[in-house]
Amino acid sequence: SRPVQNLVDGAMEVFLKMVDLVMQAAPFFVFALLAGVVSKMAGDDIGKVLEIFKGLSWYSLVVLFGLLLMIFVIYPLILKIFVKKIPYTGFFKAMSPAQTLAFSTSSSAATLPVTMECVENNLGVDKKISSFVLPIGATVNMDGTSLYQAIAVVFLAQMHMIDLTITQQLIVVATATLASIGSAAVPSAGLVMLIIVLDSVGLNPAWIAIIFPVDRILDMFRTVVNVTGDATVSSIIADGEGMLHYPEGKNPSNTFEVES
Known part of the structure; x- marks a missing residue:
């Protein structure tokens, strides 16, 4: 069994190294x-290049404004x-540990244990409710992702001078x-699902490449929306x-045994 174990371990090391190289070069x-x-x-026109990045900045601000509006x-x-x-x-004090972890990990699934701790110990939700609602919510409640996808589709269509009809906009809302x-419930999953939304209204899925650079920071805020x-x-x-x-007056930091 030793040779087989060494073979499997060696193959695992090779795959891990390959993933490491890809992540470093990403x-x-x-x-x-x-x-x-x-x-x-844009071709060689510097003005068009600046116009693209200006539009990308406005897109980021609009998505960020919508996400913050939902949170606060x-x-x-x-x-x-x-x-x-x-x-x-009191609500934000109680949920601040989960929101902070959600912001740093961009994953509702990774944040789920901390979310359950905050909801049960800081908000006083019974474990029977939290253990049923929160796992389902971490899987299907992606309001931030839905908002981001709808705005992204409209932005990409406008950038390519395409006017979406009312019917197409309703299709975008439903599909998103x-x-x-x-x-x-993993980082940047919404970016992959955006391909489906673009394809539903006949837009080129390859256009998502333009929003890659700003997706990570927006994904962090989207996860905070979902956890909230x-x-x-x-x-x-x-x-x-x-x-x-x-429990009124309880210090949320006591939940994780952190001295304030």
Whole structure:
């Protein structure tokens, strides 16, 4: 059995080294891909190149504004309507560890254990509710991804001088919603599902190369939106079932045994 084990271990080391090399070279690959797309769109005209990056900046700001609006306005407003006992600042203090981890990992699945700790210990949601709602939410609740995909499709269509009809825009909304539900809870999964949304309205999926450079930072905010939404929904359901026991005045850092 030793030779077989050595063979498997050696093959694993080879594959890990290959992945390591690809990850190290990934920034150069993205730069080369972006340079090729920009060159094809703008040619030798510096003005058009600047116009492309200006449009990319506006796209990033619009997506970021929408995501921040959902985090700090939409979700807290929904929570306040249905759950009176959790204050605005108390909610964010309770969820700050999970939101910070979500921002750094860009993965709802990786953040799930911390999200469950925050929801159960800081917001007072019963474990029966959190253990059922949060795993489902981490898989299907991708509101940030849905918003980003819809804006990305409109931006790419406008950049290529294509006017989307009302019917096509409705198709984008429906497809983005369904694609976000089917997205995996891993980093940049929404970018892959964006191909489906573009194809649904007859746009070229290769156009996503232009938004590669800014996708990572937007993905971090999208994950924060998703985690915040999961906590909001679980709190509302727990309150409706009489299983919400919000501990007022509790320091969230005590949940993870961190001295404040």
